[in-house]
Amino acid sequence: MTVTVSPPVRTESAARAADLWKVYGSGEAQVVALRGVSTEIEAGRFTAIMGPSGSGKSTLMHCLAGLDTATRGEVFIGSTKLTGLNDKGLTKLRREQVGFIFQQFNLLPTLSAKENILLPLAIAGRKPDEGWFDTVISTVGLGDRLGHRPSQLSGGQQQRVACARALVARPGVIFADEPTGNLDSRSGAEVLSFLRRSVREFGQTIVMVTHDPTAASYADRVLFLADGQIVNELTDPTPQTVLDAMQKLDPGHGPAAAAQDQDEERN
Amino acid sequence: MLRATLKSLLGRKLRLALSGLAVVLGVMFVAGSFVLTDTLSRSFENLFDTAYAHTDVVVTPHADREGPPPKPLTVQDKETVESVAGVAHAYPVAQAEGARVIGADGKVVTTVGPPRIGANWIDGQGGAEIREGRAPHADDEIMLNVAEAKLAGVKVGDQVGVLTLQPKKMFKLVGTFGYAGGLDGRGGVLEVRFTDKTAQELMLGQPGYSYFDVQAAPGTSPEAVRDAVKAKLGGAYDVKTGAEMAKAIADQFKSVLDGLNKVLLAFGGVALFVGTFLILNIFSITVAQRTKELALARALGASRKQMIWSVIVEALIVGLAGAIVGLAAGLGVGFVLANVAAGMANLTLAPIALPAGAVIAAFAVGVVITTLAALLPALRAARVAPIAALQEVATPDRPLTRLTIGGAVVTATGSALIAYGLTGGGHLWPMLGGVGLAFIGVSLLSPIIGRPVVALLGRLFSWSVPGRLGRLNSGRNPRRTAITAAALMIGIALITGASTVLHSGDTSLRGAANRQVKADLLITGEGSSNDVLPTFAADKVDKIRQIAGVASVTSSVTTGALVGKQPHGVDIVDDLPAYARQLSLTPRAGTLPQLGPNQVVVDAETADEDHVKVGDTLQVTMDKGEQVAYTVVGVHNKSDFAHGFLFGPSASAHVVAAQPYMAMVTLAPGASEKSVRDQLATLFTDDPEITVSNRAEYLDQQSGQISTLLTMVTVLLGLAIIIAVLGVIITLWLSVLERTREIGLLRAVGLGRGATMRMITVESVVITLFGTLLGLATGVGIGAAIVRSLKGDGITEFAVPWSQLSAYLVAGALVGVIAAVLPSIKAARTDVLRAISYE
Known part of the structure; x- marks a missing residue:
């Protein structure tokens, strides 16, 4: 079942994929992770990408974020075309337009929480906006923990540092890869509501990959992937509607799906 | 567990190769120095064996370190030797080191190591063969061996300058010679051959011969001839067979090479010591990075012993592999270096071989050091708790207290050992151990x-x-x-x-x-050769004195002498008062006058060591051999530039080659240094080894x-x-x-x-x-x-x-x-x- 994605309604796109293909290997070992995905990520909205294991959701996000290169098709972030950018161009893009939140919090152990948060700005050689920094810190509730090293913080606190790090640079789009995957449900809920607030209150664009229907329900819009294609889409989801949509998806047992499982293991 | 270790090893090939490289480099250095010195040593053995292949017995005057310098052999001695039954013939050889040929480019021909010998030419002696021209007949004719003629760039018929005990003399090159087997020379030795008379005059400084090359009669063994000659001549002569002679000389070279080997091994040891740190570090990091893997093994039931062994076995394999590769590389390096050395010394290289020492050292060093270095990390591996497998966080940084205390103690012990070694003045081992400990500390x-x-x-x-x-x-x-x-x-x-x-x-x-x-100009020989000290003609000192602008000049002759029973290098100074002014010598006792025929002065340090004081009479034998009594008239202050006994000009009569090796010039006030130097340069044009320099x-x-x-x-x-x-x-x-x-x-x-x-x-x-x-x-x-x-x-x-x-x-x-x-x-x-x- 294929759903044609509707054209953008009200806003310009923060990121866009057009006929995106991702093929690993060649010949008999060939694995197709994405087969002609076209989609737009609307600016100022919280988009979740869902799908069963091996559906290609992580690959899609990696391609959108410029971490992986597509085999065919085009990817845009804002007005920048990623396809064909060299390392320098990609680095510049990451500095200026993209933020990341990873499942493994990925903080530098040698830096304090505050230094970790300001790292992208420091790397880019930009001065932090004091007012915005304070806003972000108070939003994530880390005020008294800024001087601590990551090893002195709990998992939830570390992930909030990672969120603040992504937000403080005010990138065009933040990509979050299973941000609650390593957290207990309470810490996860905190992080998710915090992400939603940053979209609602500050107009931040966030793309989140998850397999957790509850997490997805925090988004404004949910894209469902299966077999490397977008198969469904929900707006203003609730945990129940997401769960229903998921159950309707047939993970499939064809060769493509099995191969994508391998791909998923790679990541 | 062993299989797991091997698998884990192969999974980390790069790391393994890098840690092995440290062992390889260290072992290579050690093995290489063994191979080098062994090969050179055997090459020299071969060389001297061939050099004495044509000689059955050698007779030399007996030299006693505590006695006067030996007198040369005489014609009577030759007749005595030839009268011995079993002796076919005795070739009388007048030979010494220090014949320096001036090449076609005006520069003195130098070598790296092998001596520059001057001797008389005797047809048929020592296996020498005329290659071109003829033997010298007149006293101004010489032959060169082909090696020397090539280096000097001269050919038969040329006029060639030669420096000997005497300053430069010109000779006509009448022939060249080589040795059996098409050799241009032996072991890079450069040879000049004179007539008998010239060789005695220029090389020995007196009539006589330095040794007899004795040929046994057919059917008589060299040993029999040796014993017979020895019996006839008595204790004032050394008599050896050619084979003994070859061995004795080869042994001298071997001890030099042994010294070289020790020096090289010391540096190899330093490299390995550093390598130990490297291996220790690599294994520590590897163990730290494998904490999860090790903890999992522990959780699955591996014992501590097994954990230790898994690291030790890894080290053993790395050490063994490193030793083998290092040994092979050392063989190559030793071979290359031996060839380079042989090329420089013009030496025919003995076939390369792997000495047992190299093999033992390679494996001992490679395996033992690697295993020792891995011991600490192995013990650490055993301490990994099974629970670490389940925890994300790496082991926290342990406090440095114990390390610091240990380091302080080791450093202090090392420093104390260094101090002990140094104050004793000659305790090498405590000092080296101290330095090693200090490094560890x-x-x-x-x-x-x-x-x-x-x-x-x-x-x-x-x-x-x-x-x-x-x-x-x-x-x-x-x-x-x-x-x-x-x-x-x-x-x-x-x-x-x-x-x-x-x-x-x-x-x-x-x-x-x-x-x-206080002297302004120093006229000295360039120390490029170790066989002889370059000297110049004594009459040049007077010519220097006549140069306008020279206020005073002194010259020194040096010679070996027996003072009492002590061998000393002594100086003969022509003008002690001026010399004392130039070197700021002041009398501590007695005076420093112009020295008369039986007067001597000495520095304070030597005086203390030899228990000599003003008024003492000393029996002195210089290299001509006469014993003369001298009275100590002065003891001067300790000086860095005048050390030992100083004699007056008349002592020159007792010296074989009384040529100054040094002169010091003091300029008159206002004199131009440049103009004096220009004139000095003209004066010494014929002495290519002499340089004039200011302080x-x-x-x-x-x-x-x-x-x-x-x-x-x-x-x-x-x-x-x-x-x-x-x-x-x-x-x-x-x-x-x-x-x-x-x-x-x-x-x-x-x-x-x-x-x-x-x-x-x-x-x-x-x-x-x-x-x-x-x-x-x-x-x-x-x-x-x-x-x-x-x-x-x-x-x-x-x-x-x-x-x-x-x-x-x-x-x-x-x-x-x-x-x-x-x-x-x-x-x-x-x-x-x-x-x-x-x-």
């Missing part, structure tokens, strides 16, 4: 020293984000940073120590020269020798430095692997490739700068201790060679940049996507 202390120093060094680079990240990385694991730096410290410390001692010596010499030497130039020549020595030491320690740099590379490489995820994250948040490389480079430079600083400090400390102990030997000033130290510091930083190249490329190539999902 300082290494143990380096983590605690490293914290503030690394932080401080890092500040230099903190102005940029990559620099700041690099600084933080170098500070995050003090032990790892410290041990990597400590490995570099050792090489730098030894070079710095040598440099400090040599610089102090140089400074002391210059200081003493500026205080004590500063003379001192620069001496310093030149010091810097040559320092260069040699630096080159030999280069291997230790290379191994240390290898250590930096490996440590950084492993750190980059360990931090793949972090680097990926940095790349993800916008760190460019160039900045990533700078980050690694800063970390590397901080480590190498720390190691260099530690080495500089330790080296200056060791140097200061040695300088202190040498106070009595003329090194009176302790001088820190600041310019060299700064050069080493810059070199240390550069080494850091170089070491960072590979790891930083590796880091820059980190695939962001893989890195962030890397476990």
Whole structure:
């Protein structure tokens, strides 16, 4: 079942994929992770990408974020075309337009929480906006923990540092890869509501990959992937509607799906 | 468990290869020096065997170290020998070292090592064959061996200048000769052959012969002839068979080569010592990185013993493989070096062989050192708790208290041993052990020293984000940073120590020269040869005196002499009062007058050592052999430039070659140095080995020798430095692997490739700068201790060679940049996507 994605309604796109293909290997070992995905990520909205294991959701996000290169098709972030950018161009893009939140919090152990948060700005050689920094810190509730090293913080606190790090640079789009995957449900809920607030209150664009229907329900819009294609889409989801949509998806047992499982293991 | 170890080994080929490389380099050096000295030693044996192949028995005058110099053999001696039954013939040879041929380019032909011999030509003696022309008949005719004729660039018929005991004399080259088998010479020895009379005059300085080459009658064995001749001649002669002679000379060379081997082995030992640090560090890091793997094995039931063995077996395999490869490489290096040496010395090389010593050393060193180095990490592996497998966090940084206390104790013990070794004046082993212990101690202390120093060094680079990240990385694991730096410290410390001692010596010499030497110009022989001291004609001293602008000139003749029962090198000075002024000599007792025929003066130090005082009568035998009584008329102050007994001009009568080797000129006030020097240069045109220099130039020549020595030491320690740099590379490489995820994250948040490389480079430079600083400090400390102990030997000033130290510091930083190249490329190539999902 294929759903044609509707054209953008009200806003310009923060990121866009057009006929995106991702093929690993060649010949008999060939694995197709994405087969002609076209989609737009609307600016100022919280988009979740869902799908069963091996559906290609992580690959899609990696391609959108410029971490992986597509085999065919085009990817845009804002007005920048990623396809064909060299390392320098990609680095510049990451500095200026993209933020990341990873499942493994990925903080530098040698830096304090505050230094970790300001790292992208420091790397880019930009001065932090004091007012915005304070806003972000108070939003994530880390005020008294800024001087601590990551090893002195709990998992939830570390992930909030990672969120603040992504937000403080005010990138065009933040990509979050299973941000609650390593957290207990309470810490996860905190992080998710915090992400939603940053979209609602500050107009931040966030793309989140998850397999957790509850997490997805925090988004404004949910894209469902299966077999490397977008198969469904929900707006203003609730945990129940997401769960229903998921159950309707047939993970499939064809060769493509099995191969994508391998791909998923790679990541 | 063994199978798991092997699998784990093969899974980390690169790491394995790198840690093996340290063993390979060290073993290569050790094995290579064994192969080199063994091959050269056998080559010399072959050489002397052939040299004496045509000689059955050799007769020489007996020389006693405590007796007067031996008198040459006489024609009567020859007749006596030939009268012995079984002797067919005795060739009388007048031969000595020190015949220097002036080549077609006007320069003296020099060699690296082999002597330059002058002798009489005897048809059929010693296996020599005329190649071209004929033998010398007239006293102004010579032959050269083909090797020398080639080097000098002269041909039969040319007029050739030769320096001997006498200044330059011109000869007509009437022929060349070689040896059986088409050889141009033997072992690179350069030979000049004169008539009998000229050889005696120029080479021995007196009539007679230096040895007889005795041919046994057919059917008589050399041993029988030897015994018969010995019985006939008595104890005043040494009689040996050709084979014994060959062996005796070869043994002399062997002891020189043994010395060389020991020196090379010492430097190889330093390299291996540094290699130990490297291996220790690599295994420590590997164990740390494998904590999860090891803990899983523990959780699955592996015992502590098995954990220890898994690391030890890994080390054994690395050591064994390293020893084998190093041995093979050492064979190659030894072969190449032996060829180079043989090429320089014109030596026919014996076939290369693998001496047992090399094999034993290679395996002992490779296997034992690797295993020892892996012991600590192995014990650490055994301490890994099974629960660590389930925990994400690596083991927390352990406190450095025990390490620091241990380091302080070891450093103190080492320093005490050094002090003990130095104050004794000759205790080599405690001193070397002390230096080794001091290195270990300082290494143990380096983590605690490293914290503030690394932080401080890092500040230099903190102005940029990559620099700041690099600084933080170098500070995050003090032990790892410290041990990597400590490995570099050792090489730098030894070079710095040598440099400090040599610089102090140089400074002391210059200081003493500026205080004590009042002469303006020094006329000396260039010390390019060790066989003879270049001299010039005595009548030139008068000619110098006549040059306008020369206020005074003194000249010195030197000779070996027996003073009482002590052998001494003594000087004969033509004008002691002027000499005393030029060298600031003042009498401590008696006077320093113009010395009469039976008068002698001596410096205070020698006087104390030999228990000599003013008024004593000394029996002195100079090299002509007559014993003469001298009265001590003065004892002068201790001087760095006049040491030993000084005789007056009439003593020259007792010296075989009474030619000055040195003259000192004092200029008249207002005289032009240049015009005097120009005239001196004209005067000495025929003496290519004699140079005229002012005080500063003379001192620069001496310093030149010091810097040559320092260069040699630096080159030999280069291997230790290379191994240390290898250590930096490996440590950084492993750190980059360990931090793949972090680097990926940095790349993800916008760190460019160039900045990533700078980050690694800063970390590397901080480590190498720390190691260099530690080495500089330790080296200056060791140097200061040695300088202190040498106070009595003329090194009176302790001088820190600041310019060299700064050069080493810059070199240390550069080494850091170089070491960072590979790891930083590796880091820059980190695939962001893989890195962030890397476990």
